[in-house]
Amino acid sequence: MSFHYFAGAACRALTARKDGPSLYDVCDPVLAGPAGGDPHLAKFYKTALGNPALRVLLRRAGLTELRDAAKLTRLREALTRARDDAEPDWAAVGQPVADLVDTIALDHPKPPPALFVSTMPSLPQIDGVIRDCAQHLLGSYRRNGFLPTYAAFNLIGDPDFRGRELIMALTGLNARGYKNSSLLFNLARVFIARSPAAAVVNPPWKGIAEPMWEPVQIRHRSAYYDAFFIEALLSFVETGLASPADATAAKRAIADMVDFCVNISREQVAGIDGARFNVITALAPAPHPRFSRFFAQIKQDLGFGVYVPDCDTTACSISAATQAGCTDPILDQPLLDFYAGYQVHAGVNEPRVTVPLNDNIDYEGGVATWIDNLRGERPYGNDLDPTLNLDILEVSFRNLARWKILETPARLATVHRIIGFQKRLAASGAFSNPRSHIYYLPELYSAYFGRCYAAFLALPLAAQAAIDPDGDFDFIRHRVLSYVKGELMTAEMNVFDAALALIALGHLGADPRAFAPALNVIVASLGEGGRRGLFRAYEWNKMKTPTRILVGGPEVTSAFVLMGLAVARRAMARG
Numbered sequence: 001m002s003f004h005y006f007a008g009a010a011c012r013a014l015t016a017r018k019d020g021p022s023l024y025d026v027c028d029p030v031l032a033g034p035a036g037g038d039p040h041l042a043k044f045y046k047t048a049l050g051n052p053a054l055r056v057l058l059r060r061a062g063l064t065e066l067r068d069a070a071k072l073t074r075l076r077e078a079l080t081r082a083r084d085d086a087e088p089d090w091a092a093v094g095q096p097v098a099d100l101v102d103t104i105a106l107d108h109p110k111p112p113p114a115l116f117v118s119t120m121p122s123l124p125q126i127d128g129v130i131r132d133c134a135q136h137l138l139g140s141y142r143r144n145g146f147l148p149t150y151a152a153f154n155l156i157g158d159p160d161f162r163g164r165e166l167i168m169a170l171t172g173l174n175a176r177g178y179k180n181s182s183l184l185f186n187l188a189r190v191f192i193a194r195s196p197a198a199a200v201v202n203p204p205w206k207g208i209a210e211p212m213w214e215p216v217q218i219r220h221r222s223a224y225y226d227a228f229f230i231e232a233l234l235s236f237v238e239t240g241l242a243s244p245a246d247a248t249a250a251k252r253a254i255a256d257m258v259d260f261c262v263n264i265s266r267e268q269v270a271g272i273d274g275a276r277f278n279v280i281t282a283l284a285p286a287p288h289p290r291f292s293r294f295f296a297q298i299k300q301d302l303g304f305g306v307y308v309p310d311c312d313t314t315a316c317s318i319s320a321a322t323q324a325g326c327t328d329p330i331l332d333q334p335l336l337d338f339y340a341g342y343q344v345h346a347g348v349n350e351p352r353v354t355v356p357l358n359d360n361i362d363y364e365g366g367v368a369t370w371i372d373n374l375r376g377e378r379p380y381g382n383d384l385d386p387t388l389n390l391d392i393l394e395v396s397f398r399n400l401a402r403w404k405i406l407e408t409p410a411r412l413a414t415v416h417r418i419i420g421f422q423k424r425l426a427a428s429g430a431f432s433n434p435r436s437h438i439y440y441l442p443e444l445y446s447a448y449f450g451r452c453y454a455a456f457l458a459l460p461l462a463a464q465a466a467i468d469p470d471g472d473f474d475f476i477r478h479r480v481l482s483y484v485k486g487e488l489m490t491a492e493m494n495v496f497d498a499a500l501a502l503i504a505l506g507h508l509g510a511d512p513r514a515f516a517p518a519l520n521v522i523v524a525s526l527g528e529g530g531r532r533g534l535f536r537a538y539e540w541n542k543m544k545t546p547t548r549i550l551v552g553g554p555e556v557t558s559a560f561v562l563m564g565l566a567v568a569r570r571a572m573a574r575g
Contacts, residue, residue, distance in 0.1 A: 009199035013057055016196045020062035021072060023191045024055060027184075030079045037084035041180045048181070049188050054155075058188075061195035063100070071096075082183055090170035090179060097187045098163030104193040106159040108434050109208050111491035120516045121523045123572075126565055127241055129526060129534075133562035134236040136534050137229065138246060140555050141253045146260075146290060147555050149225040150217040150537060154210070154548040156202040157189040160435040161544045165357050169545045172354035175379035181546035189547065207494030208443055212537040212550050221290045223265035223280045224313040225556070226257040227320035232559035234323055235566040254324050261317035262328050264288050267309050269371055272341025278330050279338070279371055280317040283307040308379065309371040311342060312388040312439075319395040334403040336411040339392055342368045343414060344384065354381035357544060361428075361436050365421035367392055369438070380545075385438040386425055387445045389418050390452045397455040397467075406466050415467060422449075423472045426479040432487065439541045443488050446480045447500040450507030450567075453477060477508050485510065489517050495525035496538035496557055499564035506567030512575070515568050522561055529554050535561065 024032075031045040066072045075096045082093045141147055169182045192201050205211050233250040236242055242250060265288075267281040283289045314335065322331060344353065344363040352368050366389050368382045396405060396415055405411045425431040432442045440448075456464060456473055484504045488497065498518035505514055529535045533554025540556050543549040 005203065006200065009196065009203070010057070012196040013200055014060065016060045018060045018062045020064045021066040022060070022062050023049065023058055023188055025062070026066065026072065026075055026187075027079065030076055030083065038082075038176065038180070040177050041079075041083045041184070044177070044180050045184055049184055057197050057200060058191055058195070061191040061197050063191065063194065075100075079183075082180065091167055094167050094170040094183060097183060097190075098166045100163075100190040101161075101166055101186050102163040104157075104162075104190060106156065106193060108159050109205070109210075111207055111493070113490060114492045114517065116490075116517060117520055118513065118516050119520075120513075121519050123569075125523055126519065126569055127239075129522060130236065130239060130241055130562055130565050130569070132526070132534055133558040133565075134233070134242065134246060134250070136558045137233065137236075137555060137562070138249050138253065140533075142249075144290075146221050147226070147229045147253075147257075147559075148219045148221065148290070148553060149540075149551060149556055150212065150219050150553040152212045152217045152550050154202060154550060155185065155189055156192050156198060156548065157186065158542070158544040158548045160357065161186075161548075165544070168355055168357060172356070172381040173379070173545070174354075174377075174381050178379055178546060185547035205494070206492055207497045208441060208488070209494060209496040209500075209552075210539040210550060211494070212539065212552050217537075217553075219290065220283070221260075221288065222283055222313065223261040223317045224282065225551075226260050227313075227316040229555070229559055230254050230257050230261075230320040230324055232562045235563050239566050239569060258321050258324050258326050260284070260288070262321050262326060262330050265313075265317065266330065267373065269309060269373060271338045275337075277333055277335070277338045279309040279311075280314040281307060281309040282313050308373045308377055310369050311339060311367055311371060312369065312385070312391055314371075315388070315391040315395045319391070319398055322395070322398045331399065332402060334405075334408070334411060335399075336392075336396055336403060336405065336414045339367050340410065340414045342371070343417060344368065352382055353384050355383045355545070357383060358385075358436050358438055360433070361386070361430050362421070362424055364424075365417035365419075367418065383438045385440065386422070386431060386436060387440045387448050389421060390445070390448045393418055393422075394448075394452040394455045397452070397459060400459060400463060406463060412466070419468060419472050422476055426476040429479070431480070432483045438544065441539070442483065443497055443500045443504075444540070446484050446488070447503035447564075449476065449480050450504040454507040480504060481508050481510060484508075485514055489514070493518065493521050494538065495522055495528070495535050496540075496552075496560060498522050498525075499557070499560040502564030502568045503560070506564070506571040510571075512568070512572045515572070518564070519568065522565065529557070534558055 027045055031042045078093045078096045082088050137147060166186050170179050173179050192198055233254050237247055237250050261280060265280045265284040266278050268276055269279050271277050318331060344366050346364040353363055363384050366384045368384050369388055370380050370382050372378050430436045431445055434442060453473060484501055489501055498521035501518040502515060525535060535554060535557040537552045537554050538557055539550045540552040
């Protein structure tokens with residue numbers, strides 16, 4: 001959006017008529033004074049919502065219904081109980097806020113149709129963008145000593161997160177600080193979404209993946225991100241486009257990132273039977289995540305003090321290390337034995353999913369996200385994401401022989417049940433519904449299915465038959481291709497959408513002529529990032545709680561464009 005857009009939107013927010021009590025009229029009497037009870041709630045309010053810039057923006061954002069003294073009193077009493085009760089009844093505390101959240105009207109992006117342009121960029125143009133992306137990544141690595149990723153808050157929240165989901169979060173999350181932040185963020189989003197401030201906080205954009213234009217972006221490092229940067233640099237080397245110096249630099253960066261994934265980010269946990277496993281934590285201990293001192297303190301204040309390992313970071317890190325030729329003994333662990341303990345069995349362990357925000361899908365066979373650490377901490381409760389389960393399949397295929405999956409009936413059964421989970425998603429069409437996903441978009445699910453499918457096709461035919469005797473992968477492939485070609489690529493795309501489309505189409509064996517729209521978007525978008533990079537930062541993954549938190553970055557966009565173009569280039573060479 002242009003300066004004129006934001007100036008006009010801010011002016012309308014600052015001069016709007018105030019129709020009722022504002023967020024600060026509601027909360028200041030309870031939370032702005034000396035902290036009593038649980039001090040974190042007041043601290044969070046003052047840090048995240050009471051900052052001067054947001055106060056100015058929301059000072060005229062009022063809610064008409066809160067003119068009713070009884071409703072205002074009920075809301076303040078709920079905040080007081082959240083502050084003062086030793087063990088709050090979170091369902092009761094959250095209900096007045098949930099009722100307000102249900103008055104918000106938010107929708108997922110619906111890009112307009114786009115004309116199909118069959119003319120494709122030339123191969124030299126494609127190669128040039130691949131080299132530019134690689135230079136961006138290698139240059140950033142030289143400057144920073146790592147490849148940064150950024151997190152940004154969108155205070156208007158997620159369209160799928162309504163009052164019902166707020167109560168789920170408040171009763172299913174474990175850490176009180178996380179409950180506090182979820183409660184107050186969702187109260188704030190009502191005042192934002194129902195006022196002219198919404199145009200400032202949530203401006204429109206082109207395509208599906210949301211650009212990260214929020215002014216505050218938190219730079220950090222995680223093994224999950226490094227795993228995909230490893231894959232991007234491996235794909236660059238494999239294209240044959242790297243000079244000897246660039247190939248050496250890429251291999252040096254890959255080796256460092258593999259070490260960060262499997263050593264620095266390693267954490268020991270207990271499996272379901274008490275056996276110890278080494279997994280990969282979401283955030284390594286300080287100073288490795290590379291937060292600034294300011295943001296490290298803000299992270300604590302906002303209730304993100306404890307991070308635990310997760311199944312997705314573990315799967316992607318082990319996969320990247322496998323692809324890079326790592327020989328660390330951590331790769332020898334049969335991780336499927338560990339994942340089986342987090343796999344949902346209908347009627348047996350559904351309570352493991354305590355935050356079922358996507359309960360429109362059948363969890364049977366799926367593996368939950370978060371791993372209990374050795375202290376038994378589970379700050380986020382647990383949820384279940386479809387894309388994560390693709391990553392578990394992908395790493396299992398890459399380590400099929402090492403983990404003796406075909407020779408071990410229990411491990412093969414775990415794989416079969418995850419495939420069954422994915423087939424039901426495809427058969428119902430639920431994979432294309434944003435509500436079915438916790439951390440990702442349907443387009444990213446499609447790209448990751450392509451990545452998983454490519455690992456499956458790399459197996460011997462006999463192994464493919466044992467893993468997928470009923471042809472479920474081909475069934476899912478057709479459904480995903482139909483979505484990418486019939487929905488994603490028939491509408492306007494941004495560069496991140498286009499990169500994900502290419503990853504899906506190239507891996508799933510689409511006719512290379514179908515690549516044209518995505519290739520044209522990428523070439524036309526080159527340079528949009530200005531001084532920060534070749535391309536803008538876009539939504540790669542997200543959190544829906546405590547509010548909509550996006551993760552991405554200019555380097556992330558370059559990495560996915562590089563991977564998408566490399567996959568497309570390989571498919572085009574095959575004809």
